[in-house]
Amino acid sequence: MTRKEKADLVLDRLRDRIPRAETELDFGSEFQLLVAVILSAQCTDARVNEVTPALFEAYPTARAMAEAEAEDLFPFIRSVTYPNNKAKALAKTARMLVEDYGGEVPREHKELVKLAGVGRKTANVVVQVAFDEPAIAVDTHVFRVANRIGLVNDKPTPLAVEKGLRRVLPRETWGEAHHLLILHGRYTCEARAPKCDRCPLAEPAASGEPVCDYFERLQKLPGPVEGLDAKKGRYWSKTSGRYFDEPATRTDRYGVEQLCEPSTGSMNLFETRTGRTTKRVKDYRVG
Numbered sequence: 150m151t152r153k154e155k156a157d158l159v160l161d162r163l164r165d166r167i168p169r170a171e172t173e174l175d176f177g178s179e180f181q182l183l184v185a186v187i188l189s190a191q192c193t194d195a196r197v198n199e200v201t202p203a204l205f206e207a208y209p210t211a212r213a214m215a216e217a218e219a220e221d222l223f224p225f226i227r228s229v230t231y232p233n234n235k236a237k238a239l240a241k242t243a244r245m246l247v248e249d250y251g252g253e254v255p256r257e258h259k260e261l262v263k264l265a266g267v268g269r270k271t272a273n274v275v276v277q278v279a280f281d282e283p284a285i286a287v288d289t290h291v292f293r294v295a296n297r298i299g300l301v302n303d304k305p306t307p308l309a310v311e312k313g314l315r316r317v318l319p320r321e322t323w324g325e326a327h328h329l330l331i332l333h334g335r336y337t338c339e340a341r342a343p344k345c346d347r348c349p350l351a352e353p354a355a356s357g358e359p360v361c362d363y364f365e366r367l368q369k370l371p372g373p374v375e376g377l378d379a380k381k382g383r384y385w386s387k388t389s390g391r392y393f394d395e396p397a398t399r400t401d402r403y404g405v406e407q408l409c410e411p412s413t414g415s416m417n418l419f420e421t422r423t424g425r426t427t428k429r430v431k432d433y434r435v436g
């Protein structure tokens with residue numbers, strides 16, 4: 150299966166699972182969308198939706214917010230992450246919109262990124278959601294899910310993931326794909342504990358090939374070993390048959406730091422208390 154074929158299959162399966170592929174941020178205008186997306190950086194959409202009704206009632210437009218100082222905005226947004234910086238960014242952006250863009254949100258990506266608090270990801274969301282332009286915003290969910298599934302090949306940065314996704318996804322699906330991957334990451338392929346047991350991508354393709362690379366690697370991890378004696382040491386090496394307490398570490402070919410037996414360097418270790426392998430699969434969590 151080529152990466153493009155995989156991308157088509159992933160989108161098909163996610164469409165079946167997620168009928169409404171759209172932003173979960175609440176907003177009533179392009180300006181309010183811009184504000185909500187700025188507030189959502191490193192914060193949950195649910196938290197942003199708690200604070201924006203009062204904020205938008207007090208400052209519904211760029212012209213209204215341009216009259217405010219950061220200190221005026223701060224009390225409305227104090228419960229989101231980085232409220233000081235975001236209050237300053239909102240006040241500055243509102244003034245820039247009024248002074249440079251007639252109070253309107255610009256449609257062009259290159260203009261949007263000139264605004265305070267607006268980076269590449271925020272601008273991508275705004276052009277896609279507000280103006281229906283093809284764009285793929287890569288947040289922490291899209292970064293993790295695209296790498297885990299293997300829609301991109303072990304890309305280290307959001308920009309590299311964005312470029313990789315643009316190559317494999319048809320242009321007309323970019324906006325939809327962005328929302329599908331975010332929602333899949335938020336509710337199923339979660340950072341700490343992906344729910345593979347109820348994920349539509351855990352099923353192989355009709356050809357028998359795996360759809361999700363991460364799930365495939367999880368399946369290949371060695372199963373638990375029974376009958377280990379925890380009194381003899383915390384770890385047991387299958388390679389040498391020895392017990393020991395203090396492991397060393399080694400980086401595997403995927404760049405993941407693994408525990409290893411100090412004397413042999415073997416990574417084929419098991420915890421004696423649980424019998425489980427100590428091997429970890431690269432999971433692309435950010436932070």
Ligand code: SF4
Pocket residue numbers: 297298337338339343344345346348349350351361362363364
């Ligand atoms: S199978 Fe698991 S790791 Fe793969 S996409 Fe689904 S939840 Fe994520």
